Amino acid sequence: xxxxxxxxxxxxxxxxxxxxxxxxxxxxxxxxxxxxxxxxxxxxxxxxxxxxxxxxxxxxxxxxxxxxxxxxxxxxxxxxxxxxxxxxxxxxxxxxxxxxxxxxxxxxxxxxxxxxxxxxxxxxxxxxxxxxxxxxxxxxxxxxxxxxxxxxxxxxxxxxxxxxxxxxxxxxxxxxxxxxxxxxxxxxxxxxxxxxxxxxxxxxxxxxxxxxxxxxxxxxxxxxxxxxxxxxxxxxxxxxxxxxxxxxxxxxxxxxxxxxxxxxxxxxxxxxxxxxxxxxxxxxxxxxxxxxxxxxxxxxxxxxxxxxxxxxxxxxxxxxxxxxxxxxxxxxxxxxxxxxxxxxxxxxxxxxxxx
Amino acid sequence: xxxxxxxxxxxxxxxxxxxxxxxxxxxxxxxxxxxxxxxxxxxxxxxxxxxxxxxxxxxxxxxxxxxxxxxxxxxxxxxxxxxxxxxxxxxxxxxxxxxxxxxxxxxxxxxxxxxxxxxxxxxxxxxxxxxxxxxxxxxxxxxxxxxxxxxxxxxxxxxxxxxxxxxxxxxxxxxxxxxxxxxxxxxxxxxxxxxxxxxxxxxxxxxxxxxxxxxxxxxxxxxxx
Numbered sequence: 294x295x296x297x298x299x300x301x302x303x304x305x306x307x308x309x310x311x312x313x314x315x316x317x318x319x320x321x322x323x324x325x326x327x328x329x330x331x332x333x334x335x336x337x338x339x340x341x342x343x344x345x346x347x348x349x350x351x352x353x354x355x356x357x358x359x360x361x362x363x364x365x366x367x368x369x370x371x372x373x374x375x376x377x378x379x380x381x382x383x384x385x386x387x388x389x390x391x392x393x394x395x396x397x398x399x400x401x402x403x404x405x406x407x408x409x410x411x412x413x414x415x416x417x418x419x420x421x422x423x424x425x426x427x428x429x430x431x432x433x434x435x436x437x438x439x440x441x442x443x444x445x446x447x448x449x450x451x452x453x454x455x456x457x458x459x460x461x462x463x464x465x466x467x468x469x470x471x472x473x474x475x476x477x478x479x480x481x482x483x484x485x486x487x488x489x490x491x492x493x494x495x496x497x498x499x500x501x502x503x504x505x506x507x508x509x510x511x512x513x514x515x516x517x518x519x520x521x522x523x524x525x526x527x528x529x530x531x532x533x534x535x536x537x538x539x540x541x542x543x544x545x546x547x548x549x550x551x552x553x554x555x556x557x558x559x560x561x562x563x564x565x566x567x568x569x570x571x572x573x574x575x576x577x578x579x580x581x582x583x584x585x586x587x588x589x590x591x592x593x594x595x596x597x598x599x600x601x602x603x604x605x606x607x608x609x610x611x612x613x614x615x616x617x618x619x620x621x622x623x624x625x626x627x628x629x630x631x632x633x634x635x636x637x638x639x640x641x642x643x644x645x646x647x648x
Numbered sequence: 649x650x651x652x653x654x655x656x657x658x659x660x661x662x663x664x665x666x667x668x669x670x671x672x673x674x675x676x677x678x679x680x681x682x683x684x685x686x687x688x689x690x691x692x693x694x695x696x697x698x699x700x701x702x703x704x705x706x707x708x709x710x711x712x713x714x715x716x717x718x719x720x721x722x723x724x725x726x727x728x729x730x731x732x733x734x735x736x737x738x739x740x741x742x743x744x745x746x747x748x749x750x751x752x753x754x755x756x757x758x759x760x761x762x763x764x765x766x767x768x769x770x771x772x773x774x775x776x777x778x779x780x781x782x783x784x785x786x787x788x789x790x791x792x793x794x795x796x797x798x799x800x801x802x803x804x805x806x807x808x809x810x811x812x813x814x815x816x817x818x819x820x821x822x823x824x825x826x827x828x829x830x831x832x833x834x835x836x837x838x839x840x841x842x843x844x845x846x847x848x849x850x851x852x853x854x855x856x857x858x859x860x861x862x863x864x865x866x867x868x869x870x871x872x873x
């Protein structure tokens with residue numbers, strides 16, 4: 294576990310966030326300049342807070358009051374930097390072997406890492422000759438080799454193009470299997486959060502705005518400005534019931550509802566997270582009949598949040614949280630208010646899997 | 649007159665020892681100037697550069713005061729280690745090292761400053777102490793600067809005249825290096841031909857040193873990219 298409670302004056306604002314992170318992947322999300330990298334540097338020991346405390350697994354690594362400030366090499370923390378920072382004068386093998394074990398766990402054997410990250414063919418090459426994605430894979434391996442109790446990934450995909458990003462994301466997903474380690478994944482891309490993280494911490498100008506389970510936070514319209522929900526949408530946990538119902542559609546179950554969408558190519562029983570944009574959800578008071586819309590979910594209005602002069606976001610509990618962006622006129626004409634029963638409809642064509 | 653090769657050998661010996669012994673101090677100074685911030689840094693910077701702007705004769709005189717048999721440091725070194733500097737090749741090496749020091753530090757400092765500090769940070773997060781980070785990351789990456797610094801210093805040592813003649817005089821076989829030998833010959837009637845020979849040797853040494861440094865720098869750069 295990582296406990297962080299420290300302040301530090303930065304150029305434009307003061308970091309004053311408090312965090313308590315459990316093992317598993319926590320995404321640290323915020324716009325650029327929100328203070329994410331400063332937080333990473335403070336945990337790693339590269340930036341000294343003005344005051345406060347930082348503890349890792351119960352061991353204090355920084356405490357201004359007690360005068361404790363362990364240097365980076367004595368903290369059980371591994372870092373994968375945005376720019377890789379491989380040593381250009383060493384081969385890939387030399388880079389992987391550079392680290393010294395510091396965490397409680399045993400260091401993975403070189404062969405193990407090479408297999409996990411598929412580095413076999415790169416071992417004798419120098420970092421300059423590697424592609425961006427390959428460099429980041431080596432950087433991940435190099436950090437893992439120190440068996441860190443806390444692994445900090447500071448926008449490891451930021452410098453990569455779309456294809457490479459996908460490639461490295463695949464490798465990062467393999468890290469999720471390690472359940473004992475606190476993994477902090479810093480990013481400002483929601484699709485990476487959705488794919489990797491169990492929990493989400495939203496940061497804005499050095500302050501922790503919200504922290505909690507991924508789906509919980511993403512379903513809250515008031516955090517929309519921070520999460521950039523307009524593009525990401527609410528998330529629904531579903532299970533595949535039928536891979537192909539004969540019309541090229543997959544049938545999924547979600548909180549007691551059946552949902553259909555274009556064939557996913559996954560077997561029955563597989564877990565899927567669907568991304569549903571607020572703008573793709575419409576509401577009606579009666580079950581729609583003779584409609585082209587396949588997906589209808591009955592639920593209860595929980596809240597209505599005014600978006601601007603014309604639009605509003607309606608939070609609907611359908612067993613899970615869904616939200617719909619509708620006009621204020623519709624809110625008025627349908628008398629949408631907390632407690633009202635509604636039918637939420639989503640076109641199959643606008644549903645897609647987030648993972 | 650001593651044979652040409654003996655004079656050249658003495659010059660090489662004095663310069664090599666001067667560079668070899670001052671290199672650790674040069675690296676330390678360069679690192680402190682490049683990476684540390686402390687009050688009085690400007691003083692250290694000035695002190696390091698002093699031989700560059702002071703007349704060499706003055707430097708030689710100061711060395712005489714400090715390291716001469718009756719100088720405070722010279723006396724200590726003689727009593728403890730039996731080291732004598734006056735009128736010996738060791739003294740010539742000290743004079744050369746002091747005069748070449750600013751050039752050496754400047755080049756090494758540039759080399760260290762060109763190393764990305766973020767790589768040093770990365771080394772620390774991988775468990776390296778500051779010392780390990782210095783020796784395994786900073787210095788290997790600053791190798792081109794180190795090489796240039798050592799070579800510039802070596803060339804400067806070969807040409808050292810003023811501080812040497814003031815500090816350790818002009819003793820054949822001990823302190824009469826190439827420049828001093830050329831000077832002496834030019835003072836003697838009919839010494840000009842021999843002086844021309846020695847000047848030629850000086851030039852040849854300088855060219856060989858330059859070529860060697862260029863080749864080494866190329867090899868190092870190739871290794872790094």
